[in-house]
Every structure is written in structure tokens, then in C-alpha cells.
Amino acid sequence: MTFLFAWRYFKAKKTTNAINIISWISILAIAVGAAALILVLSVFNGFEDLVKGLYADFYADVRVGPAKGKTITLTTDQLQKLRGTPGVATMSLIAEEKAVLVNEEYQSIIYLKGVDEQYTQVNGLAKHIIKGKFLTGVADDPLLVLGAGIENAVGVEPGVSIQPLTVYLPNRKAVNFSGMDALNSYNAFVSGSFVLQQDFDNKYAITNLGFVKYMLDMAEDEYTAAEIALTPGTDVEDITDQLSAVLGKDYQVQTRYQQNQSLYAVMQMEKWVIYGILSIILVVAAFNMIGALTMLVLEKQKDIAVLRAMGADNHYIQRIFVNEGIVLATVGGGIGILLAAGICYLQIEYKLLKLSGGSFIIDYYPVKMLPQDFLLVVSTVFFISLLAAYIPARKASRQQFSLKS
Known part of the structure; x- marks a missing residue:
């Protein structure tokens, strides 16, 4: 009423x-x-x-990294357990380090990310290639896939530039880090470039896992991280708990949200x-x-x-x-x-x-x-x-x- x-x-x-x-x-x-x-x-x-x-096209569903330090050790047995965990679709092994990329008088500080053959199945970076192709080469003949910002900074263009770039990485065995032996160098050609997001375009160059491990003198079972893609409908929190139980406290298992929490x-x-x-x-x-x-x-x-x-x-x-x-x-x-x-x-x-x-x-x-x-x-x-x-x-x-x- x-x-x-x-x-x-x-x-x-x-x-x-x-x-x-x-x-x-x-x-x-x-x-x-x-x-x-x-x-x-x-x-x-x-x-x-x-x-x-x-x-999401750059970060994987789940990332396994070190709880302390910069690298992790993943044995064959651990890798089998990770790949056999229900809900894990694909896993890619990563070796990453800061590097200097030089093209004659041009140079840029980058993050060089070495990836294996499964990397394109873990994220969608390959679909953001705007020039060239997503090819990373092999250990003794590396190819680089550059972010568009790095491509501009070093003045190179995939498929056009005929001169290789020089990659400088830290020499982990160097005695005197201020001397000439503080860095290892290697020449590499550019196979492609990507445009994804400015944070990535100005920061990352992608190459093959074997090359980065060789340049950093990493052990056979030593990596920076493992990136994991999950099957659709999988409970992410449940998977991270399972992976943490398998690996132990020396490993940090993060969801995509936790990787970008801020x-x-x-x-x-x-x-x-x-x-x-x-x-x-x-x-x-x-x-x-x-x-x-x-x-x-x-x-x-x-x-x-x-x-x-x-x-x-x-x-x-x-x-x-x-x-x-x-x-x-x-x-x-x-x-x-x-x-x-x-x-x-x-x-x-x-x-x-x-x-x-x-x-x-x-x-x-x-x-x-x-x-x-x-x-x-x-x-x-x-x-x-x-x-x-x-x-x-x-x-x-x-x-x-x-x-x-």
C-alpha cells in the first residue's frame, strides 16, 4: 500500500x-x-x-622456479613426475639471463631467454610474430627472436640484416669479473621479431635452450625455470599444491596470478x-x-x-x-x-x-x-x-x- x-x-x-x-x-x-x-x-x-x-601469451599457467638463487636442478626422475602429474599438458624448460646485444655501434641490455621445443605449446608468443619466423636455432648456430623494442634499439631487421649480432653473457667461471674474461660472446642472426606488450618488447630476446646453457656453463640438469601449461578445466591451486609436494621447499611453484600479483x-x-x-x-x-x-x-x-x-x-x-x-x-x-x-x-x-x-x-x-x-x-x-x-x-x-x- x-x-x-x-x-x-x-x-x-x-x-x-x-x-x-x-x-x-x-x-x-x-x-x-x-x-x-x-x-x-x-x-x-x-x-x-x-x-x-x-x-597470458607470455606467462605460462604455472612456473616452477628456485625458492632462493637463480637456478634450479631438475633430474630426469623429477621431470618425469612433473610431466606425469594429472592436469599437466605440456612443460617447457627455460634458461634465462641478462645479456648485452651488440650490433656495431648499437647495443641494448636484454633478458636472453633460452627455450626448448615445447615452448610454443606453453604460451602464445609465436602468434605475435610480426616479422620473420619464430626460429631459435640450435646450440652451435643460435637464432634470435627479438622484441620489437630491442629490434629498434639495435637497428636490425629480420630477413634484411646480413650481419650477425654479438651476444655477451656473464662468464660464470671468470676469476676477475672486471677483466676481459668476465663475459662470453657469440654471434647470432635474427630470425624474427614480436610485438606483445611494451614490458616484453623492450626486454626479451628468445633463443634456444642449449645455446644459453652452453654460454652460462650450466650443468645438464640445471635450469632457470620450468613453465607448465595445464589442461583446460584443471584446478590451478590443486596442481600447484601437488607440484610443491613433489618438488619440495627448495622450489617455488607459482600460478600466472602469482607471477604477476602486483x-x-x-x-x-x-x-x-x-x-x-x-x-x-x-x-x-x-x-x-x-x-x-x-x-x-x-x-x-x-x-x-x-x-x-x-x-x-x-x-x-x-x-x-x-x-x-x-x-x-x-x-x-x-x-x-x-x-x-x-x-x-x-x-x-x-x-x-x-x-x-x-x-x-x-x-x-x-x-x-x-x-x-x-x-x-x-x-x-x-x-x-x-x-x-x-x-x-x-x-x-x-x-x-x-x-x-
Whole structure:
């Protein structure tokens, strides 16, 4: 019954035209706030998915590394146990070290990553090759796959440059690290280059595992890490627990999230900051609602007096005007959410809004709508609206109005 009163008050034409205007301004403000929240959160989700996808193409589902130091030892028996663990689809062995890449007067400090034949099955880096091919060569004839940033830094182009690059790696057997024997060097040609993400493009060069192990004088069963791809549907946490039990405390087993924990934490924090800032729009709308409901209370003095005469208590009167606030929130929030959903759909289907500049992987704003974002926005709208409606509703329930004009 209280909701029926609220709905009739909403539809009825007010004696004072300003009440109608303020009511619709508050509805418009709620609609704008709700739409802005949905749109920005959906675009943020799109960028978040894009970034996670790019990192997923470089980082494996699970990484086994040293708990301390820079290298791990994986015996034949351990490798068999790892590969035989249920849920493990493919495993690639890695040897990685900082190096200096020189092309005559050009040089760049890089991370040289030696990989085996299974590496392309563990991640999706090979599909981001923009020049040449993903070929790493063999131990005595290495080939380099460079990030685009490194390619530019050393002035080389796959398939065009005829001069090899010189790779300098630390000599682990050197006695005097300030002398000439502190570094080992070897010539290598470039087979391809990739564009994935700036953090990787400016940092990594990929070659074969045997070459890096030879240059670093690593033992046969010595590696920097093992990267593992899991079968779809596998419980990642369960697998990491199993692998940790197999390997022991000297090994660190990390999921993709744990390998990039700071990145994911920052992205989540950014999302909540954006949500908090945009919620201020709804707070502004709440002030308009307070004004509209306060004026409505003053206009409905006689109605309130009649209801009291008929036996309505303070709580009943209060609920009428709280429900009036809910009506305003429902209309405004509903308009805003439908508008935002429509815009998001058009962007997903037709890519209407383009990104300026030509340096991005995609040329449009990515959008991803999530049900939990809609639920969050609906909850926020109703929570703020209830707080805003409570103030004039409480005032209406406590004041005594007379039927006399």
C-alpha cells in the first residue's frame, strides 16, 4: 500500500511545477551516474581482459622456479613426475639471463631467454610474430627472436640484416669479473621479431635452450625455470599444491596470478578507485532527490494529516516517502542501465569509438559487460537513494500537519 501511494505521487502532477522539475533532474542525475558507472567499468573490464590476455601469451599457467638463487636442478626422475602429474599438458624448460646485444655501434641490455621445443605449446608468443619466423636455432648456430623494442634499439631487421649480432653473457667461471674474461660472446642472426606488450618488447630476446646453457656453463640438469601449461578445466591451486609436494621447499611453484600479483592487484585497486570517484555523481543526484522529496512532503501536508486521522503511524508515513525515493531511483537507475547496456552492445558489435593514435594493439575501446558490475551499480544506486530518501521521509513522519488551510 505504501508503494502504491509513492507511485501515485510520482505520476501525479504537482501543484508546484518546481517539484516536477527537481524530481526529473534527480532522475536524470541518477541515470547519468548509473550509465557512467556501467560504461566506465565495462571499458575497464575490456582493457583488463586485453592486458591479461597479453600477459597470458607470455606467462605460462604455472612456473616452477628456485625458492632462493637463480637456478634450479631438475633430474630426469623429477621431470618425469612433473610431466606425469594429472592436469599437466605440456612443460617447457627455460634458461634465462641478462645479456648485452651488440650490433656495431648499437647495443641494448636484454633478458636472453633460452627455450626448448615445447615452448610454443606453453604460451602464445609465436602468434605475435610480426616479422620473420619464430626460429631459435640450435646450440652451435643460435637464432634470435627479438622484441620489437630491442629490434629498434639495435637497428636490425629480420630477413634484411646480413650481419650477425654479438651476444655477451656473464662468464660464470671468470676469476676477475672486471677483466676481459668476465663475459662470453657469440654471434647470432635474427630470425624474427614480436610485438606483445611494451614490458616484453623492450626486454626479451628468445633463443634456444642449449645455446644459453652452453654460454652460462650450466650443468645438464640445471635450469632457470620450468613453465607448465595445464589442461583446460584443471584446478590451478590443486596442481600447484601437488607440484610443491613433489618438488619440495627448495622450489617455488607459482600460478600466472602469482607471477604477476602486483599487476593484478594494481588493476583491481584502479577499478575500485574509478568506482568510488564515479559514485560521487550519484551522491550529487542524492542531493537533488532530497530537495525533491522535501518539497513533496510540504505539498502533501494535507494527505499526511488525512492518513494520520485514518490511523497511519509515523513508520507508515516514513515508508511512503522512502518508497518514493525508491521509485525515483528505479526509474533513473533503470534508464541509465538500459542506456549504458545499449551503448556497450553497439561498441562491442560495431566498434564505434576508436582509440586515437596508431600505437595500440587494437584501434577501438574494448568493452566487456559483467553481471556483477550491473549488480554492484544497482546496489549502489539503491543504497544511496535510500539514504537520501530517509532524511525527508523521517522529517515527514515526525511533523504534525493540520487539515486546516
